[in-house]
Amino acid sequence: MRRYLANRFAGMIVVIFLVLTIAFVLVRLAPGDPASLMLGPDATPEEVDDLRVRLGLDRPIAVQYFTFLTNAVQGDLGTSLFFDQPVVQVLGDRAEPSIFLALFSLVVALAIATPIGIWAAYRRGSAGDQISVTSAMLAASVPSFLTGLLFQRFLATDLGWFPVSGYGGPDAGFAERMGYLILPAITLGITNSALILRFTRASMLDILGEDYVRTARAKGMTERRVVLRHALKNAGIPIITVVGLTFALLVSGAVVTERVFNLPGMGNLVVNAVLRRDYPVIQGTLIVVAALYVLVNLATDLLYLVVDKRVKY
Structure with a gap:
């Protein structure tokens, strides 16, 4: 090790x-x-x-x-x-909205994709399975800026459930700032749930056909225990891989969503830096994003050991 x-x-x-x-x-x-x-x-x-x-x-x-x-x-x-x-100070001042937006979006994506992906694999070939796969393709096809604008129109403007845009005033507390991230997180979470859902479904389909799953059923174990304890655990490595890459992509690639919701994050900063030709900021962001991807890949590999004890390095 x-x-x-x-x-x-x-x-x-x-x-x-x-x-x-x-x-x-x-x-x-x-x-x-x-x-x-x-x-x-x-x-x-x-x-x-x-x-x-x-x-x-x-x-x-x-x-x-x-x-x-x-x-x-x-x-x-x-x-x-x-x-x-x-540049380090400039990036640090704008890291909070990007990091928390990525975390909240990942939570939303997992909350949507994991149960639906497991259920779709378990009910393979059913109408519900086809609907879930089609919905995932639709979610991946619709641009995030369009989803964000629709949510702003109906959920924020008409219903008033969420702030329309921004990140709170200068005196806004932490809880208030996090409230501004809910609607952008839902927007990004729905868009990125499609890939996780499809990986979860594919991994579960491979595992549910294994001999040890049939043996567990033959021993009289409940379907819930077979699916969640045996199948899901062994299907976790591909899912963890795509989740780790999705998180890194969310931190560095939520440019469009940050622009739509006027969030002062790193994505918005990079767009403005390109327009202003602020090359030191562009260089610094490139370095920070590359370091983030490397660290996320390392953390993903280490999580394999937690999920599957058979993994050896």
Whole structure:
């Protein structure tokens, strides 16, 4: 186990190093002078030269790369040109809505997908099974922005059950801010439940046909115990895999939903950074998202040991 963890951490370091290199190269590959692109066509030559000095673009490329890597290892991802704050602070200020939105959305997706997927596999070929599969395909096909707009129209505006958009005022407490995430979480949860539902159903179908399941039934065990204790536990590895990837995708990819509900999360931040040509923020977000994916993959692999004791590393 220690050797496996050591190899995984070594692999994580290699991945992060490659991401840092890609993030560094992307800015330098942009057509024209990066400083001129950031400031726009109205900038004076003096302003462009000043920014090039601030960003270190006047130094040799090898020196720039070494400085970038050294600062990144120390947790310094640069300074935002728009906010005039460290990128780490800018990302930290906007991490809360993105992380909690991902968590709430995952809970909603699991609450929808897991029981329906188990039931659909158990009733394979029935009308209910066909309806659940069709509904999953429909949920995956409808864009999240359309679902969000419909929910805003009927659930928030007409019925007044949820806030329409935003994240509360400056003095809003934690509970009030979380209330603003309920409707976006339902929107994302419904959309992402489709993949989890289909994986749950497929995994359960494979397990329910195994010999030990028939043996458990022959011994007189109740169907509830056979399905939930024996079949679901052994079908858990594929489900955990897709759940882990879904969580990482929700944290980094909820751009459209954050825009629709005007949430000050990382997705909204990246869109604005692209429009403002705030390259340090784009670089920093790319690095943070890559690190998140690596950590989620490691956590997913470790959860295999909890679900199935037969897994050995």
